[in-house]
Amino acid sequence: MPDFSDTLVDRLVEAGHVAVLTGAGISAESGIPTFRDPGGLWEEFDPQELANVEAFLDNPELVQGWYRHRREVVEDAAPNAGHHALADLEAHVPSMAVVTQNVDDLHNRAETSTVIELHGNITDNYCMDCERAVGAAAVDAAIQDGEPARCPDCGGLVRPDVVWFGEMLPPDAMEQADATTEQADVFLSVGTSAVVYPAARLPVAAREQGAYVAEVNPDTTGVTDDIHETIRGPAGDVLPALVDAVAARQRP
């Protein structure tokens, strides 16, 4: 039985609004590698070569190919018990929002109603010049032909709709993330190392405005010392048990 406090369950039962920040760790149990764990993506691949606009302009085929590979991994994956538990939690609290750093679309596929995607979504692509959306099939067809994928309208290079290092986050997403953090009575930080900003400042911002802040992670993170509670364990075990405890407390 995961080890979380009665205080956390009480605060969830009493909460008017719950905000949840998620990172790659919540999708690890769906078979999607994290970034900084042993065997993670950044151990095998160099983000300088693959996850910034200069690298893309230098070698669009390489970057488009890598993101196609990652998209295929995501398409073959399925939401796990952790994603589903968060979708279930929505039914037990008056309002809730999930702020995710993940580009894997799994919260949407778990039918979570309010998902704020801070770093974009890997299933989407767009033209760097005219910004029109371009379907993944067109990107795959071009890669198949050994050509960089280009916009059917203006010929501009097509890139995945994700935030690369050195790029600004989508302003509306960051605004929504700040607003939901400001309103939160309880803030959960799940499966993130909390070292990448601005997302990593949200748990502390929540605590500063009076929320009860807990993290779910098998390991220590960049905010472990700054929050109220740490639950050591995989999200796929901890979150279903936490939602069951809230449901049990709410039953007459």
Ligand code: APR
């Ligand atoms: N359940 C919960 N947490 C887990 C699990 C699990 N099953 N497995 C691993 N973790 C934890 C790890 O201990 C680690 O703290 O998930 C965290 C993953 O951290 P990172 O790999 O750094 O991923 P994340 O925090 O999402 O990275 C933030 O950095 O590379 C960029 O844009 C990328 O969105 C990403 C951002």
